[in-house]
Amino acid sequence: MKNTRIVITLILTLSVAIANAGYPKNNTKGKIENPNDSLRLAELNNFWSEVSRTVNEGDFEGYKATYHEDAVVIFTTGENKTSVSIAEALQHWKQGFMDTKTGKTQNSVEFRFSQRIGDETTAHETGIFAYQSNNGAGKASQKQFVHFDALLIKRDQAWLLVMEYQKSKATEEEWNLLE
DSSP states (O other), X not given: OHHHHHHHHHHHXXXXXXXXXXXXXXXXXXXXXXXXXXXXXXXXXXXXXXXXHHHHHTOHHHHHTTEEEEEEEEEOSSSSOEEXXXXXXXXXXXXXXXXXXXXSOEEEEEEEEEEEEEOSSEEEEEEEEEEEEEOSSSOBOOOEEEEEEEEEEEETTEEEEEEEEEEEXXXXXXXXXXX
């Protein structure tokens, strides 16, 4: 019986050691440390800059290319809470891109983050995006702030959104608290 306990204890100890091997460790502030974080974050910053560029310029094909073909978009900011395929969401957004491309409207989006978790090929980004639209006659809509989550994967050296979750409206004060 004593030998059985020793064997079980050894198996459990080895199992925990194996399960934790190679995974990033938490530092004292709760932030995950990963030696490749700076490269991943630089790549993701470039990704979000590209998303902003495509919205600002009305580049629909460029915007579409930032999503995985099987991506899902979840909306819970309005009355109708829904989940749709990226194909359906893009169909709904396409006219806005075309109007921006032709100068009928001007749109912009910016991103700030409260949490960024990931490794070399996966990322979970949490933050707020700020979206504003101008109808071309000089009348700008009020800037909208939205809490969001995004799941991304890296394929062929490119980051792609697989899930965008527009969770709730945010305030400008919350936006200003983020970097």
